[in-house]
Amino acid sequence: LVLGLCLMVVVFLVGLFIFMRVEGWGFIDSFYMMVITLSTVGFGEIHPLSEKGRLLTALVIICGVGNFAFIVSSFTRMLVDGHLHNLLWRRKVQKRIDKLENHYIICGYGRIGHVVVQEILKVSQDVVVVEADPVLVERLKREGIMHIAGDATNDKLLIDAGLKRAKSIVTALTDEAANVYVTLTARQLNPGISIIARANDASHITRLEFAGANKVVLPHMIGGVRMAHSVLRPTVTDFLDLAVRGHIDLQLEQLAISEKSIFVGKNLMDSNIRKDFDLIIVAIKRADGNLVFNPGPREELCVGDTLITLGRQSDLQKICEFL
Known part of the structure; x- marks a missing residue:
């Protein structure tokens, strides 16, 4: 289809050249003549054509009509094959x-x-x-x-x-x-x-x-480790699966502390996260990558820390407003 359109442009420009240079017509007359020629409306010639002009015009008509038929067939094939629909999608x-x-x-x-x-x-x-x-x-x-x-x-x-x-x-x-x-x-x-x-x-x-x-x-x-844990520690595995996948109203989530958070500079006890939001802090990942497991009440919270938190979905959403 693209090739056909490009060829049509070439034929149109060649036709303009013929009427303007060979026949000596102006741009407007040449442009109009090319439009009625390629569209085959049959309005007739604007000005009388020389024998050379008629021969070249016949070649333009043959190339133009043949190329137009190619464009129509290509477009039809696109519609039938669904290419146009896929392209638009x-x-x-x-x-x-x-x-x-x-x-x-x-x-x-x-x-x-x-x-x-x-x-x-x-x-x-x-x-x-x-x-x-x-x-x-x-x-x-x-x-x-x-x-x-x-x-x-x-x-x-x-x-x-x-x-x-x-x-x-x-x-x-x-x-x-x-x-x-x-x-x-x-x-x-x-x-x-x-x-x-x-x-x-x-x-x-x-x-x-x-x-x-x-x-x-x-x-x-x-997969292998998970299967082994399911055999050795089935209850722990089931609990983690429920907490991570959210099949119950209990979710294990990570919460990042920004520089605007109200918890920056406070320890876990003073932050009242457990009291106000009913969340359990399982671990803290520091900005440098170090992990603090089962943090104590005096563990200070800093900018860039990530809290590994366990709690209900509603409580997790509530604390996000203060992070």
Whole structure:
């Protein structure tokens, strides 16, 4: 279709040249003559044509009408094959993506990527998936999930997914080399982004961390450890599962303390977090990365601390106003 339109422009310009230079007509007359010639309305000639002009005009008509037929057939094929619908749908999705900020990008919608997306969607709808498999792309479309079809190792696709504005990217591709490449690209284009990378072997962790991953996850190891804990500590495992997944009105959540928070400079006892919000502080992650487990009442809260908190969803939402 694009090729046909370009050829039509060329034919039109050639026709203008013929009428203006060969026949000596003005621009307006030449332009009007080309319009009625290519549209085949049959209004007749504006001025008498020379034999040379008639021959060249006949060539313009043959090329123009043939090219017009090609454009019509291409457009019809797009409608029949659904290409036009897909093109309009992709543009609509791209406009939605362009408005996102601090969103999540998931590379790969296989078994791991699907779970990641579904878990994030429980908290936020700002998720963009990059997937190359046509079957999975069609599934994403049916489920109404924002996505871009194509290879995640393509820099342009990552930029179209809003990489420079994203909060975090998860590279869950099955190809180890592709995960390394996506990690390198993401770190280069957005130095402040949080990168979670999938690895299939423990020996690849160092490589991904060196590429810029903040955290490297081995799905098979996590699954194996979880199964072992389910055997050795079933009650603890069930409790953590309920707390993290929110199947009951009890949730394990992380809360960041900003410089404007009323808790800055106070210890846990003076903050009255347990008394006023009925929340249990399980641990405190300091700004330098150190973890304080089971903090005592005299533990001071500082800017940049992250509180690992256990409590009801309503209480967690209430305390957010003071952080």
